[in-house]
Amino acid sequence: xxxxxxxxxxxxxxxxxxxxxxxxxxxxxxxxxxxxxxxxxxxxxxxxxxxxxxxxxxxxxxxxxxxxxxxxxxxxxxxxxxxxxxxxxxxxxxxxxxxxxxxxxxxxxxxxxxxxxxxxxxxxxxxxxxxxxxxxxxxxxxxxxxxxxxxxxxxxxxxxxxxxxxxxxxxxxxxxxxxxxxxxxxxxxxxxxxxxxxxxxxxxxxxxxxxxxxxxxxxxxxxxxxxxxxxxxxxxxxxxxxxxxxxxxxxxxxx
Amino acid sequence: xxxxxxxxxxxxxxxxxxxxxxxxxxxxxxxxxxxxxxxxxxxxxxxxxxxxxxxxxxxxxxxxxxxxxxxxxxxxxxxxxxxxxxxxxxxxxxxxxxxxxxxxxxxxxxxxxxxxxxxxxxxxxxxxxxxxxxxxxxxxxxxxxxxxxxxxxxxxxxxxxxxxxxxxxxxxxxxxxxxxxxxxxxxxxxxxxxxxxxxxxxxxxxxxxxxxxxxxxxxxxxxxxxxxxxxxxxxxxxxxxxxxxxxxxxxxxxxxxxxxxxxxxxxxxxxxxxxxxxxxxxxxxxxxxx
Numbered sequence: 162x163x164x165x166x167x168x169x170x171x172x173x174x175x176x177x178x179x180x181x182x183x184x185x186x187x188x189x190x191x192x193x194x195x196x197x198x199x200x201x202x203x204x205x206x207x208x209x210x211x212x213x214x215x216x217x218x219x220x221x222x223x224x225x226x227x228x229x230x231x232x233x234x235x236x237x238x239x240x241x242x243x244x245x246x247x248x249x250x251x252x253x254x255x256x257x258x259x260x261x262x263x264x265x266x267x268x269x270x271x272x273x274x275x276x277x278x279x280x281x282x283x284x285x286x287x288x289x290x291x292x293x294x295x296x297x298x299x300x301x302x303x304x305x306x307x308x309x310x311x312x313x314x315x316x317x318x319x320x321x322x323x324x325x326x327x328x329x330x331x332x333x334x335x336x337x338x339x340x341x342x343x344x345x346x347x348x349x350x351x352x353x354x355x356x357x358x359x360x361x362x363x364x365x366x367x368x369x370x371x372x373x374x375x376x377x378x379x380x381x382x383x384x385x386x387x388x389x390x391x392x393x394x395x396x397x398x399x400x401x402x403x404x405x406x407x408x409x410x411x412x413x414x415x416x
Numbered sequence: 417x418x419x420x421x422x423x424x425x426x427x428x429x430x431x432x433x434x435x436x437x438x439x440x441x442x443x444x445x446x447x448x449x450x451x452x453x454x455x456x457x458x459x460x461x462x463x464x465x466x467x468x469x470x471x472x473x474x475x476x477x478x479x480x481x482x483x484x485x486x487x488x489x490x491x492x493x494x495x496x497x498x499x500x501x502x503x504x505x506x507x508x509x510x511x512x513x514x515x516x517x518x519x520x521x522x523x524x525x526x527x528x529x530x531x532x533x534x535x536x537x538x539x540x541x542x543x544x545x546x547x548x549x550x551x552x553x554x555x556x557x558x559x560x561x562x563x564x565x566x567x568x569x570x571x572x573x574x575x576x577x578x579x580x581x582x583x584x585x586x587x588x589x590x591x592x593x594x595x596x597x598x599x600x601x602x603x604x605x606x607x608x609x610x611x612x613x614x615x616x617x618x619x620x621x622x623x624x625x626x627x628x629x630x631x632x633x634x635x636x637x638x639x640x641x642x643x644x645x646x647x648x649x650x651x652x653x654x655x656x657x658x659x660x661x662x663x664x665x666x667x668x669x670x671x672x673x674x675x676x677x678x679x680x681x682x683x684x685x686x687x688x689x690x691x692x693x694x695x696x697x698x699x700x701x702x703x704x705x706x
Contacts, residue, residue: 171503174579178576180540180546181537182528241429247428256429265685266440266678266681267636269637269658270444270447271440274444274446277450277667296439329422358527358528360530361640378535382535390535394532394535394536397528398532401529
C-alpha cells in the first residue's frame, strides 16, 4: 500500500471512531437543550447531575459495585494466574478452558446464565448479585493480564528462593507479587472500567432496589432528550479513558 | 513448612476453580437445562422436560427474527472485516515504533462505555445530526434523511462498537506472517493479488475466524444498540432474549435462543481450531525449518 493511502485510510477510520465521542463531549457543554445549535458554553448539565439525588445515588452505587468487584476479581485472578503459571495440578486444563470460555461467551448468555443460577441458589437480586456478576466477567481479564506478565519471568529465581528455604507464600509475597504488581494494578483498573461501563449483565442481575448509573443512563436515553445524560456520559468516558491509559502504561513498562 | 506451601497452593487453585465452576460452568449447564423445562407462572420454570421451546423457535415469526438478527450481525461482521483487514495490514506495514500507538488508538474505545458511544451515534445520525446538517447545508438534500431508527443505523452501530475486536486478532495474525514467503512468491512470479489470496489470506485464517467470532456473537446480543439506533423493534436476538427473560418471563423460551448462540459459538470455535491447525501444518517458514 502506498504510504499516503495507508495513512489516509487509517486517519479516516480513526476519525470516524472518535468523532461521535467528540460531538458528545462538546454537547455536554452546550447551553442549548436539544444540542441542535451551539448555545454557548455551560456547566449547567453537570450541575443538574450533581443536584439530582437519584442519579447521584446510582453513581455512588456504581462506584461501590465497581470497587468491590474489581478488588475481589483482582485477588482471585492474580492467585489463579500464579497457579496456572507455577503449578501442575489435576483439572488445570479444565480451569484454563473455563477462563477461555468465559472470555468468549457472549455477554447476553452470561447474563441469563447468572440470572438463572441466582434464582437456583436463592441469591436475592441487588448489590450481591451485581458484584458476583461483575467479578465473573472481570476475572478472565485479570488472569490473562497477570499470566502474561508472569510468563516473562525468570523461573530460576523462584527455584533459587525455594532452595534457600523460602516458603511458597513468602515466594509469592516477596518475589512474585512485587514483580507482577504493574499487571495486577492494570488488572484492577481494567476490571474497574469494565464493571463501571457494563450494561448487559447488569440489566439482568440487578434488583429493583439497587440502581446503578449505566442502567439509569440507558432508561433516560430510551425515553428522549435529557442533556444531563451528556454530562454523565462525558464523565464516564473521561474516567475510563484515564484509567485505561494508566493501565496500559503499567503493562508496557516491562516490554 | 510443607503444609503452608500446600495451603497457598490450595487457595491459589481453589478460589478461581470454585468461582468459575459455580458462576460459569454450572450456570451454562442450567441454561441448557432450563431450555428443556416448561414455563410456570408461579415458580418461573417447572417440569416436565420437553423440547417445546425449540419447536417454538421454528415458528415463522421467530424464524424471521432469528434470520433478521443473523443477517444484521453477519453484515456487521463482513463490514468490520472489510474495514478491519486493510486497517490491520496498514498497521503491520508501519514502523515498529508506531504500531502499538495506532493499535492502542483503535482499542481504546473498547474500554469506554459502549452504551455511551451508541448514544453518541444518535448525535451523528439523527434528523438534526451532524450528517443531515452537513448535507442540508451543502444543498445535497432538501429535507433530512431518515438515518436513525433504521436497520442501517443498527448495523453501523454494531460495527462502530465491535471494530476493535476484529482488528486485534487480525493484527496479531498478520504480524506473525513471514515476509520471506512473500519474497519467495514474488521471485517465482506471483503478482500482489495472487500473493494476497494464496499466502496472506490462508495464513491469517485463524485471525479472520477469531475476529469474526468476536464480532458476530456479541453483535447478536447487543440489545441496547438495536433499542437506541433501531427504534423499539425487536431486531436482534438479544432483544428477544431480554423480552423473554425480563418481560414475558418465559425463561425456557429465552434459554432456547441462548442455546442457539452457544451452539454457534461452538461451531465457530471448531472452525477456528481447524484454521489454526491448518496454519501450523502449512505455515511453512518457521525459524525451525531452516
